[in-house]
Amino acid sequence: xxxxxxxxxxxxxxxxxxxxxxxxxxxxxxxxxxxxxxxxxxxxxxxxxxxxxxxxxxxxxxxxxxxxxxxxxxxxxxxxxxxxxxxxxxxxxxxxxxxxxxxxxxxxxxxxxxxxxxxxxxxxxxxxxxxxxxxxxxxxxxxxxxxxxxxxxxxxxxxxxxxxxxxxxxxxxxxxxxxxxxxxxxxxxxxxxxxxxxxxxxxxxxxxxxxxxxxxxxxxxxxxxxxxxxxxxxxxxxxxxxxxxxxxxxxxxxxxxxxxxxxxxxxxxxxxxxxxxxxxxxxxxxxxxxxxxxxxxxxxxxxxxxxxxxxxxxxxxxxxxxxxxxxxxxxxxxxxxxxxxxxxxxxxxxxxxxxxxxxxxxxxxxxxxxxxxxxxxxxxxxxxxxxxxxxxxxxxxxxxxxxxxxxxxxxxx
Ligand code: RNT
Ligand code: ZN
Numbered sequence: 001x002x003x004x005x006x007x008x009x010x011x012x013x014x015x016x017x018x019x020x021x022x023x024x025x026x027x028x029x030x031x032x033x034x035x036x037x038x039x040x041x042x043x044x045x046x047x048x049x050x051x052x053x054x055x056x057x058x059x060x061x062x063x064x065x066x067x068x069x070x071x072x073x074x075x076x077x078x079x080x081x082x083x084x085x086x087x088x089x090x091x092x093x094x095x096x097x098x099x100x101x102x103x104x105x106x107x108x109x110x111x112x113x114x115x116x117x118x119x120x121x122x123x124x125x126x127x128x129x130x131x132x133x134x135x136x137x138x139x140x141x142x143x144x145x146x147x148x149x150x151x152x153x154x155x156x157x158x159x160x161x162x163x164x165x166x167x168x169x170x171x172x173x174x175x176x177x178x179x180x181x182x183x184x185x186x187x188x189x190x191x192x193x194x195x196x197x198x199x200x201x202x203x204x205x206x207x208x209x210x211x212x213x214x215x216x217x218x219x220x221x222x223x224x225x226x227x228x229x230x231x232x233x234x235x236x237x238x239x240x241x242x243x244x245x246x247x248x249x250x251x252x253x254x255x256x257x258x259x260x261x262x263x264x265x266x267x268x269x270x271x272x273x274x275x276x277x278x279x280x281x282x283x284x285x286x287x288x289x290x291x292x293x294x295x296x297x298x299x300x301x302x303x304x305x306x307x308x309x310x311x312x313x314x315x316x317x318x319x320x321x322x323x324x325x326x327x328x329x330x331x332x333x334x335x336x337x338x339x340x341x342x343x344x345x346x347x348x349x350x351x352x353x354x355x356x357x358x359x360x361x362x363x364x365x366x367x368x369x370x371x372x373x374x375x376x377x378x379x380x381x382x383x384x385x386x387x388x389x390x391x392x393x394x395x396x397x398x399x400x401x402x403x404x405x406x407x408x409x410x411x412x413x
Contacts, residue, residue: 006380013350013369020347021385023312029339030086030125030175030318031079035331036071037062038324041090041132043099050131050181051225052290056325060409065093067412069116074404075332076120078397080340080389084172085122086318087113089159090129102133103154107165114169123172125318128152128159130180139182141201142194142233149201152180156205160215167214175278175316177251178202179220183228194233202242216316218251218278219243223258225288244273253280253320254302255288264301271311280320281339290321293335300342307346308355327409329401344385345378 001009007017034041038054038061048054062068072085089102092109100109117124130140130152138145140152156178163174182194206217221239222232236257243250250270254263263279270277281302283291293299306315319335350369357366379393386393 001377001380003380003384006377006384009377010348010381013373014353015348015350017348017381017384020344020381021388023347024340024344024385025081025389027081027312027317027340027343028083028123029081029336030084030123030316031072031076031332031336032086032319032321033068033072033091034088035319035322035335036068036075036328039088039132039322041088041129042094043090043092043102043129044132046132046134048132049136051183051228052131052181052288052322053226054290054322054324056323058325058327060405060412061324061328063412065091065112069112070408071329072332073120074401075329075336076122078329078333078391078400079336080386080391082121083336084125085113085117086125086127086175088127088129089155089162090132102129102135103151103158105155105158105162107162110162110165114166117166117170123170123174124166125175125177125316126159126163126166127177127179128156130155130178130182136181139194139197139233140180142180142182142198144193144197149197153201153204156201157208160205160208160210160217163215164210167211173214173216175216175218175318177218177220177278177280177318178205179222179251179253180234181222181225181228182233183225184231185227186230188231191231195238198233198238199242202246206246206248216249216276216278218249218316220251220253220256220280222253222256222288249276249278249316250274251278251280251316253282253288254298255280255282255284255290255320259284259286262298262301264298264305267302267305267311267315268309271309271314276314276316278316278318280318281335282319282321290323292321292323292326292331293319293338295338295341299338300345303339303342304346304349307343308349308351312343327401327405329404329409330398333397333401340385341378341382344382348376348378348381349373 093112166174219239383393
């Protein structure tokens with residue numbers, strides 16, 4: 001089957017494939033820099049902490065800003081469409097032996113990233129880094145130690161200034177996502193105290209003036225982390241309540257819920273109560289393992305909830321995973337392409353008709369149509385989308401990654 005035949009088939013069920021392709025071209029997804037170096041960053045020699053973990057020892061990981069930028073470039077060159085990049089504060093680029101602690105980071109420490117993004121027409125999203133630091137051995141924004149708590153409040157405020165700098169330089173908004181690892185391995189004596197301190201820290205951070213159209217702050221909740229199994233200060237209820245009360249955007253990471261909970265089911269609710277919401281798209285395997293995003297059922301289901309509710313411009317989408325056991329560039333490309341494929345599948349679905357079938361109680365036709373669609377020629381439309389974006393479809397891109405691995409990655413010391 002070719003594209004024209006596929007187009008005809010979709011047309012017979014009321015779906016316009018050309019319109020779907022045009023819509024997908026406009027979707028920018030934020031590609032996370034931290035897949036490229038196993039969440040190491042450049043600002044300290046501290047091991048990764050915060051209850052998150054990379055596993056694997058695949059050769060060729062980026063160890064310098066130049067290497068990371070080259071690898072991201074390679075990945076972006078193999079992903080159809082125009083996207084954004086997502087940085088952590090720990091990826092500051094210090095020059096001439098200079099170094100600044102997290103509470104003293106300045107826009108100039110990210111000038112290299114702005115240069116990189118400008119040259120490629122990319123937007124930048126940003127994250128304060130509340131882990132992999134000596135002052136993050138216990139709690140951070142919820143710390144009972146005033147000096148430590150203050151240190152991290154100052155860090156967040158530095159990051160707001162840097163986010164403003166990104167937005168100003170690149171002429172597009174900057175999402176600033178706050179995630180803290182604060183929690184406890186064992187049963188807490190006091191669950192309220194740390195949450196009250198987190199609330200106070202957030203109030204202090206948000207007392208800073210900033211342009212809310214340019215810097216979109218998001219709050220990311222979690223259920224537990226490794227070594228922090230019994231208690232998480234920034235739970236779902238905590239951030240949902242804080243976000244709702246203060247007009248801040250909530251962020252859902254689909255690895256941050258109990259395994260029988262689905263973010264796809266949460267998306268429509270959140271759309272009812274928020275102008276905009278944000279996502280970290282990942283793949284949890286039994287825990288928040290951050291495997292590469294596949295074209296699996298829940299990924300497709302999340303994409304459907306965005307598309308069928310006409311919310312492509314109300315959901316800020318970022319990838320968040322880190323697999324160190326495979327070629328890291330292939331991890332980026334696979335995840336980005338899969339999320340786009342999931343969106344395309346959702347765009348090729350006759351939602352109006354299917355919603356009507358649900359409302360009129362015709363569950364038989366609804367089920368059969370849904371099942372038939374599973375074998376419709378999504379691949380042909382995907383190939384056409386890739387062609388129109390000047391990209392190869394299929395796995396031809398992998399040969400380029402393999403070449404790059406042989407010539408560049410394996411030669412790294
Ligand atoms: C951790 C959160 C968080 C991090 C990144 C590195 O569980 O998902 O978003 O993965 O900030
Ligand atoms: Zn996340």
